[in-house]
Amino acid sequence: MTGPGESSAEHLLSFPNMQRVPSPRLELYQYRNFLDAASCDALVERIEAQHRPSTIADDNGDDLFRTSSTCDLDASDPIVAGLDRLLGHISGIHPAHGEPLQGQRYDVGQEFKPHTDYFEPNGTDYQIHCAVPGQRTWTFMIYLNDVEAGGATRFKWLDKTVQPERGKLLIWNNRRPDGMVNPASLHHGMKVRAGRKYVITRWYRERPWG
Template sequence: MLEGAQKVPSPKLDLYICRRFLAPEACAEIVARIDARRRPSEIADDLGYAAYRTSETCDLDGNDPVVAALNAQICAYMDIDAAFGEPLQGQRYGVGQEFKQHTDYFEPGGPDYARYCAVPGQRTWTAMIYLNEPAAGGATRFKVIDKIVQPETGKLLAWNNRRADGTPNPATLHAALKVRSGAKYVITKWFRERPWG
């Protein structure tokens, strides 16, 4: 699966890394779009801790030809029908900004599950692309398997949020570590069990 990607050796989760998935020029085009429309990031449940996620977010315009082409490229690469994908989202992390450890799936039975999963179901796969390399910091850490992935322009990370039996996989716990110098830009694409919408 995922041609050209390296599978991280772990029995605990399916995690893939594909370097140079996106060309630097394409990355720069998306960065410009994130900068034009970014706002403070939100979180479904911040556990009562306001600084849990301190990045900025941009809901990318799916009608923009550049965004639409990238969306199609990711769906084709993941071999998942675009109907199952959430809209592309961009994030910017400035100096000191982070997203503490979290999972991308919604906790079954939790207050957010019914709200966010009633129609499209649970999140299945996550695809994330680094759009640049900050001067220092900004790595992604998967704590359970003790894996740290450094930002690299155009590098794609993809992981299955579920175990083989379809239940949410807590081993996908990850964090966006603080940027120490410069800024970090990423895009995230989440897929669902059923068509989005």
């Protein structure tokens, strides 16, 4: 562990399969084959069983801004608990700083338009979401399947597009080196053109969750 609520480049790059995406603007990493096929398939089954329409903080009036479905995963489920431990190991962040693991499901035509994962400090919902656990710090996102067409994650400021691959872990720091939120973390969950897309997301916070 690098510290109860923090990861670091040194820690992440200590794993042989970890790759840092070259950019002076954003700490962005990818780790291929992070999660095995059987675990991915089991998590897809759980998302399919209990997904609901996704929502956003600070409603912007665009009903098509985020059109995916969301699933809150049961922490007592052995598959989910195992992934929680694995993410704690790879991140170096104490699990208490993590939001509950969440799954997302995208059908054809669905997307999450360009957005940041952090809460806007001046946003109307900032105090609601951040009063206790603080701001979001790191994002760890796992693609659970290969998408037939579309469904990439595009970081506009970096001109970097990441294609979904089953088991691939994508990681980024939502802050700049000075600790302020980083607008360069803006990313677009692009429309699925064929098939379906499933991902798991774990967001970490400045302070323990809850």
